[in-house]
Amino acid sequence: MNTEIYKESPVVHQPAFIDGHSVEIPILKILQQDGSVYDGAELPEIDQDHAVKIYKALAFHRVLDERMVAAQRQGRISFYMAALGEEAASVGGAAGLKPQDMIMAQYREQGALIYRGFSLEDFMNQMFSNEKDLGKGRQMPIHYGSNELNYMTISSPLGTQIPQASGYAYGQKLQGKDAVTICYFGEGAASEGDFHAGLNMAAVHQAPVIFFCRNNGYAISTPSDEQYVGNGIASRGVGYGIKTIRIDGNDILAVVKAVQFAREYALKENKPMIIEAMSYRLGAHSTSDDPSGYRTREEEAKWQAHDPILRMKNWMLAQSWWDEEQETALFESLREQVLAAVKVAEKIDKPPVEDLVTDVYDQVPAHLQAQLDSLKTHIKKYPDSYPFTAGRIK
Amino acid sequence: MAQMNLLQAINNALDIAMAENDSTLCFGEDVGHFGGVFRATSGLQEKYGKARCFNTPLVEQGIIGFANGLAAQGSRPVAEIQFADYIFPAFDQIVNESAKFRYRSGNEFNVGQLTIRTPYGGGIAGGLYHSQSPEAYFAHTPGLKLVVPRNPYQAKGLLLASIRDDNPVVFFEPKRLYRASVGEVPEEDYQLPLGKAEVMQQGSDITLLAWGAQLEIVEKAAELAANDGISCEIIDLRTILPWDVETVANSVLKTGRLVISQEAPLTAGFASEIAATVQSECFLHLESPIARVCGMDTPYPLALEKEYVADHLKIYEAIKQSVNY
Ligand SMILES: Cc1ncc(C[n+]2csc(CCOP(=O)(O)OP(=O)(O)O)c2C)c(N)n1
Numbered sequence: 001m002n003t004e005i006y007k008e009s010p011v012v013h014q015p016a017f018i019d020g021h022s023v024e025i026p027i028l029k030i031l032q033q034d035g036s037v038y039d040g041a042e043l044p045e046i047d048q049d050h051a052v053k054i055y056k057a058l059a060f061h062r063v064l065d066e067r068m069v070a071a072q073r074q075g076r077i078s079f080y081m082a083a084l085g086e087e088a089a090s091v092g093g094a095a096g097l098k099p100q101d102m103i104m105a106q107y108r109e110q111g112a113l114i115y116r117g118f119s120l121e122d123f124m125n126q127m128f129s130n131e132k133d134l135g136k137g138r139q140m141p142i143h144y145g146s147n148e149l150n151y152m153t154i155s156s157p158l159g160t161q162i163p164q165a166s167g168y169a170y171g172q173k174l175q176g177k178d179a180v181t182i183c184y185f186g187e188g189a190a191s192e193g194d195f196h197a198g199l200n201m202a203a204v205h206q207a208p209v210i211f212f213c214r215n216n217g218y219a220i221s222t223p224s225d226e227q228y229v230g231n232g233i234a235s236r237g238v239g240y241g242i243k244t245i246r247i248d249g250n251d252i253l254a255v256v257k258a259v260q261f262a263r264e265y266a267l268k269e270n271k272p273m274i275i276e277a278m279s280y281r282l283g284a285h286s287t288s289d290d291p292s293g294y295r296t297r298e299e300e301a302k303w304q305a306h307d308p309i310l311r312m313k314n315w316m317l318a319q320s321w322w323d324e325e326q327e328t329a330l331f332e333s334l335r336e337q338v339l340a341a342v343k344v345a346e347k348i349d350k351p352p353v354e355d356l357v358t359d360v361y362d363q364v365p366a367h368l369q370a371q372l373d374s375l376k377t378h379i380k381k382y383p384d385s386y387p388f389t390a391g392r393i394k
Numbered sequence: 395m396a397q398m399n400l401l402q403a404i405n406n407a408l409d410i411a412m413a414e415n416d417s418t419l420c421f422g423e424d425v426g427h428f429g430g431v432f433r434a435t436s437g438l439q440e441k442y443g444k445a446r447c448f449n450t451p452l453v454e455q456g457i458i459g460f461a462n463g464l465a466a467q468g469s470r471p472v473a474e475i476q477f478a479d480y481i482f483p484a485f486d487q488i489v490n491e492s493a494k495f496r497y498r499s500g501n502e503f504n505v506g507q508l509t510i511r512t513p514y515g516g517g518i519a520g521g522l523y524h525s526q527s528p529e530a531y532f533a534h535t536p537g538l539k540l541v542v543p544r545n546p547y548q549a550k551g552l553l554l555a556s557i558r559d560d561n562p563v564v565f566f567e568p569k570r571l572y573r574a575s576v577g578e579v580p581e582e583d584y585q586l587p588l589g590k591a592e593v594m595q596q597g598s599d600i601t602l603l604a605w606g607a608q609l610e611i612v613e614k615a616a617e618l619a620a621n622d623g624i625s626c627e628i629i630d631l632r633t634i635l636p637w638d639v640e641t642v643a644n645s646v647l648k649t650g651r652l653v654i655s656q657e658a659p660l661t662a663g664f665a666s667e668i669a670a671t672v673q674s675e676c677f678l679h680l681e682s683p684i685a686r687v688c689g690m691d692t693p694y695p696l697a698l699e700k701e702y703v704a705d706h707l708k709i710y711e712a713i714k715q716s717v718n719y
Contacts, residue, residue, distance in 0.1 A: 078519040129697040137697030140521040156523030157480060158452060191451035193483060219452050221428035226449045294428045350697045360692045367661070371690050375701060382707050389701055 023235045027246045027278060030253040033306065035314025037253075044096065044257035048321045054095045054252065055316055056330065057115040058309045061087045063334040064110070064120075065283070068127065068141075071342055072287040077127050079141045083108045085282030088252040088308035089214045091115050093182055095252075096259025102168055102181040104152045104161040107142055108214065108281075109184045116149040120337055124345030136359070137351040159185060159192030162211070166202035166272070169209035173270050180208040180266045182259070188219025190233045199240045199272070208266035210259065211237070211274040214249060216281035221294040237274035249277030250308035253315070280306070350388040353379065398579040401572045403546035404434045404511070407553040408472060410583050412442050415470055418557065420447045422457055422474030422511075431476060432513060432572055454480055458487035458510065465505035465562070466495065472557055478514035478566060479526045492562040493537030506560035511553070513569035514542075515607050515657050516689075516703060521696035527606075527658040527689075532564055533635050533667065539563040539588060540634040542606035546577045551586030552632060559588055568607035575610075591638035593645065597627035600651040600716055603642060603668065605631040608655050608704065615709035624717055634664055642668065643675040650681035651716045655704050660688040682719035685712040 030041040037043065046054075065082035072080045083090065090111030094103065103112050110123070122134065126144050129137035135145060135153060145153020152168075155161065165183030172179050189195065190213055202209050213233040217224050224232075237244035243265065247254040255277060262273040280303040284291050291300075316322035353376065357368040364372075376393050383390035398406065412418045420435050426449040429436030439447040450457050454475055461471040475481045481488070488510070496504035516525035532538050539561050543549035549567065556563040568575075594609070595616065604612045609630050616626035627645050631637055646652045652672055654665040665686040672684060687704045695702050 138522060138693070138695050140519070140524065140696060143521070156521075157482070159483075188452040191453040191456070193453060193455050219423070220431060221424045222426075222449045222452070226426070227451050289431075353698060353701055356690060356695060356698050356702060357692055368691055371660075375690070378708060378711065379701065381711075385705075385707055386701055389698065 020230045023231050023238055025231055025234045025244070025246045027248060028254045028258060029248045029251055030257060031251045031311055031315055033311050033314070035311065035316075035318040037315070042257070044253055044260050046253070046256060048319070050095070051316060051319075051321055054091060054115070054256075055312055055322065057091045057111060058087050058252070058312060059330050060114050060334055061091065061111045062309055063331060063338055064114070064123065067335065067338040067342070069283075069287060076342065076346060077141050079287055080127070081108055081142050081286045082283040083111060085303060085307065086214060086216050086249060086279040087111050088255055088312070089212070089249045089277045089279060090184065092252040092255030093184070093212055093259050096256045097182060097263055098179070100150065100177070100179040101263065102150050102152065102172070102179065103184070104165045104168065104181060105154060105184045106158070106161070106186055106189060107154050107156070108186070110142065110144060112184075113144055113146070113149065113151050116146075116151060118144065118146055118149060118151070120341045121345070122146070124341045125348065128345040128348065129350070130345060130348035131351045132348055133351070136355045158189040159194035161185070162189075162192075162194050162198030163201055164198075165209050165211070166198045166205070166207045169202065169207035169266070169272070170205055173206070173208050178267070180210060180263055182210040182212055184212045184214060186219060187213060187215040187224055187233050188222065188227055190236065191227060199236065199242060199274070202272035203240045203242050206270045207272055208270055209272045210262040210266055211242075211272060212259075213274065213276045214279060215276055216249075216279045218281050218285070218295070220285045220289060232276055232278075234274065234276040237276075243271065243273045244276070245273070246276045246278065249279030250306045250311065252308060252312050349392070352392060353389040395578040396581050397576055398546045399573050399576045400543075400546045400549050400567070401432060401434050403550040403579050404553055404567065405436055405438070406579070406581070407550040407557070408435060408438060409441070411470075411472065411554060411557045412438060412446065417468065418446070418470040418472065419464065420472045420474070421450050423450060423452055423476045425449060425474050430474060432569065434511070434567075435474070454484040455487055458484035458492065461508050461510070462487060462491050462495070462505050465508040466503050468507070470507040470557065472509045472511060475510060475512040477524055478512040478528050479523045481510075481512055481528060485531070488532065488538070488564070489535040493535045497537060504560075505562050508562040509557045510562070510564045512564070512566060513572070514566040515568050515570055516694055516699065517570035517607065519696065519699070522693040525694040527566070527656065529566060529634050530658055530663045533664050537562070538635060540566070541588060541632065542566045542568070542634060543632070544568065544606055544609045544630050545571070545575045546579045548586060548630070548632065550579055551584050552588070554583065555585040555588050558585070563588070566606060570607050571610070586632070589633045589636050589638060591632055591641040592630045593627065593641065594630050595626065595628040597625040597649065599625045599649055600653065600713055601627045601629060601642070601645040601649045602653050602655070602709070602713070603629045603631060604655045605634060606657070608657050611704070611706045612655055612709055614706035615713060618706065618710045619713045622714070624713060626713065637668070639671055639675065643672060646672050646676045647679050650679050652684045653687060653709060653712045653716060654684065655687040655709050656689070657704065658689055659691045660686055661691050663688055682716045685716055687712045
């Protein structure tokens with residue numbers, strides 16, 4: 001037993017308590033809403049090209065969300081989850097990493113995938129669950145994944161990716177890869193047992209994983225003060241002996257800075273790090289949710305004033321890296337592209353009926369082949385009742 | 395009588411249970427002020443206060459562990475798991491703790507007052523993580539009761555019986571029918587018996603057995619069969635555990651044929667258990683093999699849901715095969 005650790009405690013002879021709230025955690029802010037940089041703030045490594053790439057990803061994200069929420073209302077897709085007001089967390093996270101780093105996301109991080117270069121067509125094919133969807137039309141909209149882009153396919157059960165990220169990163173370390181894993185989750189998901197298991201595993205086994213908590217104030221209708229007591233999620237990192245930082249999640253420069261640091265630290269020290277990005281979920285939880293049932297318009301309006309995209313734009317303008325003409329042209333062209341892509345994706349066929357039984361195992365076992373065969377015979381008998389597949393059965 | 399949808403019937407049952415007993419509590423993710431993502435607990439926090447109807451942190455193992463503690467202490471917790479797909483993080487607390495509390499302590503302690511409510515099943519374009527019917531996992535665990543209502547009237551009567559039952563009950567609510575199923579529901583208190591199946595329709599040629607949302611589909615199949623002159627007896631199992639062998643066996647003794655349909659995959663589903671038991675109870679009276687019409691042995695898909703599910707046409711085909719065997 002390592003008794004050394006006890007030596008660090010100062011000895012007292014009257015009860016001395018530590019209050020659960022007493023951990024003081026500073027918050028990193030670099031960029032102000034008007035686009036100016038705080039005095040003494042240190043910028044991340046960023047040049048004009050990189051900044052423009054980041055800004056374009058943010059704009060794409062905003063337009064995609066706006067258009068797909070509308071598409072859902074028109075009944076064109078069944079479901080959507082926007083990240084309105086917290087796009088900087090995911091886009092900035094990916095921007096602070098290298099392409100070989102693994103991203104394990106929760107579901108509100110399509111910004112990272114946009115930054116990595118997932119094509120508009122790929123987004124659409126997933127949301128329309130057509131036969132070109134990389135996930136073969138099996139999951140609900142927004143459950144993206146891409147092996148090529150090192151973006152692990154999303155799973156709906158919350159928190160399950162957290163211990164997996166620790167394991168993934170541990171494997172990267174053992175194989176001597178120049179790569180880390182970033183793991184995104186919400187402050188709600190941080191209540192799950194998997195969160196605690198994942199942090200402890202990573203800390204004890206020294207895995208180069210960056211835990212990235214998007215603290216956006218709500219888990220569906222549950223406000224964070226009914227989610228946890230104490231100083232946010234960051235204080236949990238402290239408890240697990242993990243290097244911890246809290247940042248303004250709507251400040252993209254702070255996000256990039258923290259992630260760049262975390263990557264270097266995780267690789268060099270072979271240790272996890274936790275980042276808590278403070279933000280606000282400006283939109284509904286999903287298209288199935290109505291936030292007017294649990295929060296006020298005033299509260300939302302307050303956060304509109306912290307728009308992370310506008311903040312970055314202001315900074316870009318101040319640097320003379322961007323102008324209003326480029327701005328208008330970018331948003332117009334994005335809107336057109338998204339609308340056109342919707343029209344293409346919704347006309348593509350559903351996956352073939354054979355896709356029902358593949359990927360359950362590496363090979364289709366006999367019992368599933370038999371179930372498929374009898375399904376095909378059945379569909380041929382009632383072709384009108386299975387319009388997506390009947391005409392295509394050989 | 396009032397017209398209620400399934401959600402309103404559940405809400406009404408919870409209201410009655412909370413009014414009659416101060417120690418009855420309702421909690422789960424988003425269950426408090428918002429009334430749950432499906433609104434099953436609407437208005438209960440306003441009426442009974444934050445101490446008795448509340449949001450929990452997002453941790454299913456915590457919800458059920460907490461509920462086990464409450465029940466052991468003598469309270470009557472009605473815990474909600476937001477989707478049956480997310481009951482698995484709480485699996486240990488349910489199958490190792492709730493189910494075994496009484497047995498392992500020689501009845502020194504029990505959590506019989508616990509009820510777990512959870513929306514289950516497909517048909518809502520939910521894909522593999524919002525469509526599962528996991529009843530069979532729990533049916534393999536002695537010590538739990540499993541209940542599945544098919545409509546608002548059943549939901550209210552069975553939920554009240556589940557809350558008052560002195561065993562831990564997992565109550566699966568067919569979410570596809572939450573708003574779609576509307577019917578007459580008495581406003582006053584009533585209970586339907588647990589462990590008792592209901593013969594919904596008398597028939598002479600074949601017995602059709604199902605539970606929950608699947609009955610709507612079975613009824614459709616029976617209508618098609620009726621056009622062919624086949625008389626179907628339809629039974630709603632209502633309680634999966636302990637299940638009503640007598641009602642089912644008596645029906646099969648009469649008709650000589652049985653088709654069981656479940657939403658869940660075929661292999662090791664509860665339909666398999668029923669088939670084995672009926673086969674031994676009714677062997678000499680069977681005119682054809684017992685048929686199971688189930689989901690396929692794959693996760694529940696999104697795009698090909700129509701092909702995947704045990705729909706009325708597949709059941710109709712099974713009925714004809716059985717009758718023409
Ligand atoms: C294990 C599990 N339980 C419940 C759910 C249902 N659910 C989906 S999202 C959500 C809220 C998540 O909140 P948070 O982690 O804070 O992320 P945010 O949506 O705010 O981005 C819940 C309860 C789920 N997907 N998985």
